[in-house]
Amino acid sequence: MRTLILLALVTATFGRAAHAHGEAANDLHAVWTFDPWIVAPLVMVAVLYGAGSWRLRSRGRRGKMPGLRPLAFWFGWISLGAALTSPLHWLGEHLFTFHMIEHEILMAISAPLMVAARPLGIMLWALPRASRWQTAALLRSWPVRGIWRALASGGTATLLHGVAIWIWHAPLLFDAVVENIMLHRLQHVSFFASAVLFWWAVLWRSPAGAAAWHVFITMLHTSVLGALMALAPRVLYGAQTAAAAHWGLTPLEDQQLAGVIMWVPAGTIYAGAALALLALWIRRSSDQARQADVLRPL
16 A cells, blocks of 8 residues: 555656657657656556565465466566657657557557466465455456456457547547647557457457457458558648658658558567467367267267
């Protein structure tokens, strides 16, 4: 509790120190961004996970932590922190191309890695015993479980993630995000939260065949959105591409590169995930058929 209060005070005290997006438009030196509204949650999650892991190990509960899950968590956390605080974030405020790279890292790399790690149980072990039991009871309560099950079902999660992506890429809203730091924070939260729901549904809630279908649908509609941006004959995102000339690009070229990144590299990640899930579904179906053949009487 003291840690949460301290982080809240730090955020409230230094929140105004975060740089607005347009303040450094004339400074072409990429810098790290330490927005307390971003750094504080990142630090809190890392501290809780690290403390929970240490407590589990100290109690000889190594079996509770499968070997690859901690690696998935830390790689996901590092990629998330790098996307939101490294010079990539600063570049994304000035070039649409880098902004798109940042978003794809959030949704297609950080989110699935952290979902695969399933860190919540380990983070609960960082809390005092009474708080841990109270929090666990709250998470197991029927309202929380019911809401989570509804939101994290395959069809709902895929729809919510798709809606978040398309709404925030509407040109007027996207340009407003570039000029308003609160909207930018909200955009990132929407992308990451909806991606967590989506990947949770894919990895932990849906059968492999249905999961492959959800990933394929997401690949399809994000590729269409990327193609629309890449092939548009005119600039759609005026504010986001306004500084492109400082890097030797025209605004239209900056927009086209951003669209290609969503269309091809990001689409490749989704395609790879869909193929892996499809292969898993085929393998499981073959195993079930083989077992049925073995058990079938002659």
